[in-house]
Amino acid sequence: MNNHKQLNISHHLKKWYTINKRSLPWRDTNNPYKIWISEIILQQTRVTQGLEYYLRFIKRFPTVNILAQASETDVLKEWQGLGYYSRARNLHATAKKIVSFYDSKIPDNYNDIISLKGIGDYTAAAILSIAYNKPYAVVDGNVYRVLSRLFAIDTPVDSSLGKKEFKEIAYNLLDEINPGTHNQALMEFGALHCTPFQPLCKSCPLQDICISKELNKQFDFPVKQKKSKVRSRYFNYFNVNYNGYSFFNKRIGKDIWKNMYEFPLIETDEEVDLTQLFEADSFKTLFANANVAFILKQTQVKHILTHQHIYTNFYEVEATKLNEYFVSNFLKIEIDEIHTLPMPRLIHRYLEYK
Ligand code: SF4
Secondary structure: OOHHHHHHHHHHHHHHHHHHOOOOHHHOOOOHHHHHHHHHHHOOOOHHHHHHHHHHHHHHOOOHHHHHHOOHHHHHHHHOOOOOOHHHHHHHHHHHHHHHHOOOOOOOOHHHHHOOOOOOHHHHHHHHHHHHOOOOOOOOHHHHHHHHHHOOOOOOOOOHHHHHHHHHHHHHHOOOOOHHHHHHHHHHHHHHOOOOOOOOHHHOOOOOOOHHHHOOOHHHOOOOOOOOOOEEEEEEEEEEEEOOEEEEEEOOOOOOOOOOEEOOEEEEOOOOOHHHHHHOHHHHHHHOOOEEEEEEEEEEEEEEOOOEEEEEEEEEEEEEEOOHHHHHHOEEEEHHHHHHOOOOHHHHHHHHHO
16 A cells, blocks of 8 residues: 555545544543543443443543442442443453552553553554554454455454454554544544445545445455354343342353342253243252242343343242242342342343333
């Protein structure tokens, strides 16, 4: 790519951006803490939903010190409903590290910032370019789409070869004088103009140099490798009411929703009804010698995660007696207080609509 073409693309993008960019609070600041929070929230999240969370999060934790001092439960609670909860756990761990090791200042160099939990190449480049005006190029889903269409590149964007190739192109295009504006312009252009299903080619400032448009193959790009298989899971949750108390389990271990709270759960390999559950050993462990009545409240609630579909039956359980195992293995909490626990959206929705 010659230098002229490179400058032209960046120039057109920035010009487009000046006119068309959305007014968003993290665009009115170069505060690295706020840029960092916005970038983490916006991963895997639409801007409209992310905006609401960003404003709440910044209000609750306005500085890295305040975030570091908060409990993980409080941070997860603010994150509730946004999904990908490891993002919140990593934010919290990283805030603590920034306070103890970097004098409460978000590092302004690549080696330090990339060493922090939850900050990968994309986030590092975004913070360094937007907050510190350093010449790092960002490559996210929008950038992959725009670049693959502009240059009709069919290397799969989710392959290691593709990642390397697109990164090189992004660096070739980068405006090193205004890297932050350039990066934001490119991402915003992908989000609003060169969109997945309705690219606005007729009014595109890059239409004269866009190879996929010339070939009329815009929708052939970007190319992705085959999708990974989706796993189906079957959850049976028990919302136990015992004298005005409910019971929760804190999820631990390497699975979804780590450190979030859920009702006592029996996971099965397939959809089962209550009669089948009665036979399961796990059910007997939970409810042997107890005095309980079950009502199936919601059935086959489908919750979609990136690589998992979770089908859930919710049971309401009225208990007048519980066994020793149950009482000692779950968190007993007054029903009026359960809103203070961070919980997955699946459970939160159930509580809202039951
Ligand atoms: S011409 Fe169409 S496909 Fe090419 S960059 Fe513009 S909007 Fe995207």
